[in-house]
Amino acid sequence: MTISLKELEHVAELARLSIPENELKAYTCQLDDILKSIEKLKELDTDNVEPTAHILPVRNVMRGDIVREGIGREDALGGAPDVEEGQFKVPKIV
Amino acid sequence: MTEYEAVIGLEVHAELKTNSKIFCFCTTEFGGKPNTHVCPICLGLPGTLPVLNEKVVDLAIKAGLALNCEIAEFSKFDRKNYYYPDLPKNFQISQYDLPIAREGYLNIDVDGRQKRIGITRLHMEEDAGKLVHSGDSITGADYSLVDYNRTGVPLIEIVSEPDMSSPEEARAYLDQLKAILEYTDVSDCKMQEGSLRCDANVSVRPKGSQKLGTKTEVKNMNSFRALQRALEYEIERQIEVLEEGGQVVQETRSWNEARGITETMRSKEDAHDYRYLPEPDLVPLVIDVEWVERIRQTIPELPLERKKRFVEEYGLPEYDAGVVTSSKKLADFFEACVEKFGNPKEVSNWIMGELMRLLNANNMELNDSPVTPGGLIRILELVKEGTISGKIAKQVFEEMFNTGETPDAIIKKKNLIQISDSGELEGIIASVMENNPKSVEDYRSGKKQALKFLVGQVMKETKGKANPQLVNDILLKKLSE
Numbered sequence: 001m002t003i004s005l006k007e008l009e010h011v012a013e014l015a016r017l018s019i020p021e022n023e024l025k026a027y028t029c030q031l032d033d034i035l036k037s038i039e040k041l042k043e044l045d046t047d048n049v050e051p052t053a054h055i056l057p058v059r060n061v062m063r064g065d066i067v068r069e070g071i072g073r074e075d076a077l078g079g080a081p082d083v084e085e086g087q088f089k090v091p092k093i094v
Numbered sequence: 095m096t097e098y099e100a101v102i103g104l105e106v107h108a109e110l111k112t113n114s115k116i117f118c119f120c121t122t123e124f125g126g127k128p129n130t131h132v133c134p135i136c137l138g139l140p141g142t143l144p145v146l147n148e149k150v151v152d153l154a155i156k157a158g159l160a161l162n163c164e165i166a167e168f169s170k171f172d173r174k175n176y177y178y179p180d181l182p183k184n185f186q187i188s189q190y191d192l193p194i195a196r197e198g199y200l201n202i203d204v205d206g207r208q209k210r211i212g213i214t215r216l217h218m219e220e221d222a223g224k225l226v227h228s229g230d231s232i233t234g235a236d237y238s239l240v241d242y243n244r245t246g247v248p249l250i251e252i253v254s255e256p257d258m259s260s261p262e263e264a265r266a267y268l269d270q271l272k273a274i275l276e277y278t279d280v281s282d283c284k285m286q287e288g289s290l291r292c293d294a295n296v297s298v299r300p301k302g303s304q305k306l307g308t309k310t311e312v313k314n315m316n317s318f319r320a321l322q323r324a325l326e327y328e329i330e331r332q333i334e335v336l337e338e339g340g341q342v343v344q345e346t347r348s349w350n351e352a353r354g355i356t357e358t359m360r361s362k363e364d365a366h367d368y369r370y371l372p373e374p375d376l377v378p379l380v381i382d383v384e385w386v387e388r389i390r391q392t393i394p395e396l397p398l399e400r401k402k403r404f405v406e407e408y409g410l411p412e413y414d415a416g417v418v419t420s421s422k423k424l425a426d427f428f429e430a431c432v433e434k435f436g437n438p439k440e441v442s443n444w445i446m447g448e449l450m451r452l453l454n455a456n457n458m459e460l461n462d463s464p465v466t467p468g469g470l471i472r473i474l475e476l477v478k479e480g481t482i483s484g485k486i487a488k489q490v491f492e493e494m495f496n497t498g499e500t501p502d503a504i505i506k507k508k509n510l511i512q513i514s515d516s517g518e519l520e521g522i523i524a525s526v527m528e529n530n531p532k533s534v535e536d537y538r539s540g541k542k543q544a545l546k547f548l549v550g551q552v553m554k555e556t557k558g559k560a561n562p563q564l565v566n567d568i569l570l571k572k573l574s575e
Contacts, residue, residue, distance in 0.1 A: 065149035068119035086237035
């Protein structure tokens with residue numbers, strides 16, 4: 001195992017995922033397999049290869065500094081589970 | 095007792111002066127009704143794609159050059175992941191390992207000494223939304239309300255080296271940085287509107303030691319004064335901890351303006367793990383020499399150069415030159431006046447005195463006031479030709495500041511023309527002498543300060559309109575009769 005149970009719990013915490021006790025082992029194994037594949041890739045000599053910043057060979061895609069109307073507040077808030085005073089209402093943060 | 099020195103580095107966020115947001119067409123205008131400047135892109139709705147605003151790159155390059163940075167030939171954006179509802183995507187598009195600019199510096203003047211402060215890096219990112227918490231504070235809140243208008247407004251973050259060793263130096267750095275960003279038209283730098291924000295990394299160590307102490311990060315300083323007070327407090331606090339044999343805990347602390355203290359926000363244990371990854375929705379930037387040179391051409395004379403020139407060209411004292419060049423608008427105002435009227439020291443006295451006093455008292459920027467260089471020049475001319483006294487001139491200036499009327503109109507309306515007619519003044523002086531026989535007697539028996547009182551009485555009688563030199567002359571003549 002290259003990933004410990006503790007690391008798995010940490011990653012789950014960062015992703016705000018709660019994993020049931022009986023599934024912890026399955027996830028640990030799956031993540032472990034992924035990490036092993038990455039270890040395998042590491043065997044390649046990449047000393048002379050530039051890190052890939054993007055998979056497409058496209059650079060400098062930009063737009064002019066122009067303003068257009070947004071979608072309006074009603075539409076913006078349309079999908080929100082809870083709204084108050086024209087704002088998104090979210091649960092206690094800290 | 096051990097002597098300590100502080101080690102301070104600043105992280106400054108400045109909103110860029112663009113019309114539209116960094117990755118979408120929404121306006122960046124401040125102060126709209128909540129959630130009215132939003133679209134599917136800045137709301138982070140699935141299926142949308144960000145497209146970079148070219149002006150953002152131009153301004154970031156400009157700021158980088160003005161801060162003597164190396165501009166990256168190759169730069170990219172990254173996702174910074176964190177769960178906090180001020181960003182709807184659960185990540186902020188920022189730059190991690192390939193920022194647009196790095197390794198620069200700026201110079202500050204502190205106590206007549208120049209010091210170079212290194213700049214580690216400058217990168218582009220999107221701003222977050224605004225949260226309003228129910229109840230008194232974030233910890234006591236039952237829920238929070240989110241306004242995404244500010245989400246996606248372009249920012250640059252400028253990270254300094256830990257080169258500052260006192261709150262005064264930190265303040266001078268922020269002053270200078272603000273002036274440079276204003277001069278170059280990169281940012282409005284309005285701290286009260288949040289378009290310039292500052293966090294500090296602070297540690298202390300025994301003086302002379304090369305080893306850095308444990309640092310804390312101080313946030314939530316919303317003014318220059320707050321920055322200085324917060325740093326003074328935090329340095330004092332850390333020294334006390336060490337003196338009592340304790341250890342400084344690495345943590346983020348928040349400045350509480352009302353109580354004048356810094357408080358623990360979060361400690362290292364629950365520090366964020368941002369899991370940066372290259373932003374797959376944006377392609378990288380390649381910045382060639384032509385692009386950099388085109389931007390370099392647009393950089394104006396910067397504040398410290400201008401200060402130096404004002405000392406050399408206009409003979410202003412260092413202090414005056416520093417104050418007048420602290421903002422580009424003030425410096426432009428000064429030069430416009432001097433070009434027409436000459437007398438640089440007199441002009442700078444008016445700017446540093448009356449103009450800045452009124453701007454500060456009304457919490458205004460020069461742009462918000464109706465005073466023009468032409469208005470001030472006219473007042474100076476009216477004083478010079480003896481139409482109004484220096485004292486009345488201040489009154490006219492204030493009226494002009496408040497109403498925007500011309501000096502001539504104000505003088506006419508309020509009947510403020512200086513009395514320089516000796517016949518008229520002689521009459522007034524005679525009656526003042528008659529009504530104050532004791533002062534006249536005092537003067538004649540050698541108490542020379544009685545003259546001042548009598549001049550004051552004449553000025554009072556004429557509501558300040560009498561020509562003071564003339565009053566002085568006539569009084570002296572009459573008293574010696």
